[in-house]
Amino acid sequence: MTDMDAHKPAHTPAPPAPCAATPGAGAESAAMMDVLCPMHAVLDATGHVVHAGPTLFKIFATRPLIGVRFAELFEIKRPRGDGSMRALVDSAGQKMHLRIRGGARTDLKGVLVPLPPGSGPEGGAMVNLSFGISVVAAVRDFGLTGSDFAATDLAVEMLYLVEAKNAAMEASRTLNLRLQGAMVAAEEQAYTDTLTGLRNRRALDCMLERLTELEQDFALIHIDLDYFKAVNDTGGHPAGDHILCEVARIMVEETRSDDTVARIGGDEFVLALKRLSDPARVHDIAARVIERLQEPISHAGQTYRISASAGSVLSCHYDRPNVALMMKQADAALYEAKHRGRGRHIAFVSDMDDL
């Protein structure tokens, strides 16, 4: 508090001085009130401040307080009135909402009581003020310390609570962020085929639902490996797993980064290719994938040869693309490709429908 006093301009009276300004018997009670209510003010019959508690002096450190009309210092927001002493006295005992005029727009709560005869200026009143919820900003704006509040005031406890709440909220926020990170990782895992790192069936279904909802064109190529069973039979599961990973790598290489490559069964794959509506391009992509899958793959000193069959559909061939129907028809085209001798791609046409 002492350091604040040092900053106080010379023209502002030091807190104890105005006590003497209250005449007669009022002086002692004013000194008492300075301790009990450091933010009180005594008004005379015309509504001018004749005495103020030490904290009020601190708030008005840079401008005059004594001798100024109360309604010029504070905007009385409620109860509404003309700011006259008569209006103020009419609202005696009611909770007042005030705002300090000029400077920081600090809101205050207050209550006014008329002074009984002989206890201060004739026809005067006493107002006690408090910061209420604006205490956090006020403490900063006016450089207040614990001793600027009445010993019974809960202001310091409230400041403590605000800081404690912020610290606890910060800890909770950090926890939430970490949990969210863990959730994203878990979701990622739930959508991934662990062997190949490709998307799984669930991820593919979600993606296709989204594409149809957005009415985006796309192509579906359903691919089934040929002669894969022979790999497992001769090289065992390690060889089979190796081949599947190589297949996945080739499919990813042959598609764009925003296409989806999913493994939906043991040796069954689906490519979902965005923004495609040209059957020739779909055929090129499918044919290239098959061609690359036919290249020999080595594992543990052994060379394996597989191939693949593919069936495709285009969403633009449907009035209202339906994922289940598209998958079924891509499967029908794939069946046709197998039927015609494997190692080839067949696009779906309507007469395959009732296979």
Place this chain on the structure above:
Amino acid sequence: MHGLINRAIERFVRDTYGRGAWGAVMRGAGLDMTEFEPMLSYEGDVTLRVLNALAGHLDRPLSDILEDLGTYLVSHPKLEPVRRLLRFGGPTFTEFLHSLDDLPARAQLAVSDLHLPELELREYGQGLYAIDCQSGAPGFGHVIVGLLRALADDYGALVMLEHKGLRGGSEIIEVRLLSSEHASGRSFDLGARTA
């Protein structure tokens, strides 16, 4: 035990002895995690296992380590919010001592499921005080000793502190206040924004 307490131990070890030490302590405690979440609760014996592993790893008496932990809580820049919350106890070290009785209630205002040990201050006059620390977790008194030592420094007060051991189930800390304004302490501004 509340995660905040386990987390405090973790931060203390990480900031004082480094990440490697913390990993070794957690392995020594037989725990297969490396991080405590401050806002979750853990089994009571987890804290004890960590502390015993820590004493083993550092090859120092646990009481010394706990005292360092108390000092760390007040003086490490990363824990400035803790120092500030403690400084709300009063404008002088003497008033802070008088606010110790409220410490568990204050902590619960912030985090409702955080239970700190009951502290009771007894005043013998001429700057002599004793603090009864009743906790289900013996050793907490040593944390309080370290915390008070750092806070006295923070207030600029000169004190002598001594852990007098267990008496009737509570730890007794003797506080001898030699000068309440020995040196200028660190400033405490009620309205400061914390980072």
